[in-house]
Amino acid sequence: MKSDSVFLRALEPSDIEILFQLENNSLYWKYSNRTEPFSKALLENYIAQQSQDIFEVKQKRFVLASSSKETLGFVDLFDFEPIHRRAGVGILIKEGKQGNGFGKTALNLLATYAQKHLHIHCLYANIALENKPSIRVFEACGYQQVGIKKAWNFYEDQFHDEYLYQKLFH
Secondary structure (H helix, E strand, C coil): CECCCEEEEECCHHHHHHHHHHHCCHHHHHHHCCCCCCCHHHHHHHHHHCCCCHHHHCCEEEEEEECCCCEEEEEEEEEEECCCCEEEEEEEECCCCCCCCHHHHHHHHHHHHHHHHHCCCEEEEEEECCCHHHHHHHHHCCCEEEEEEEEEEEECCEEEEEEEEEEECC
16 A cells, blocks of 8 residues: 555554654543553554454554655554444554645555455544644545534543544445
8 A cells, every 4th residue: 555655554563662652652642542651562462463354353553654664653443343344543643744744645545445455435533623633634535524522532631522524435
């Protein structure tokens, strides 16, 4: 899965350091429902399990890499439901690489993969109301806001609304 400038690849053991760094950045925890860091051992185990079939484990993470093989971020499918042909989508682009179109390219590559190989009919994303950069990227990729979950998440000492976005394939 590739474009002119970036490609998606499988998660590998050599990705442990960047995965450890990004997953343990507390700035992102509010969007991923985390309250504490992951251990390296846990992340190493997670990487090892990525060889399992998505039909078995219901999730798959891909590395977004540049043509020079620099890791730019990660994009995931989660809560994969093959009977209903849907999956959730998550994305995280490294600081300093955001705002360069990499997120949009990653979401489009992931959508192509999901349609072609998994026969997905619906991709969805849960996005915090105040996460304007994510909202812009998902909307630019054809996702539509279909709902709002009021006071859904609690962080920064208050409740926050969360949007539900969907992209349907016909």
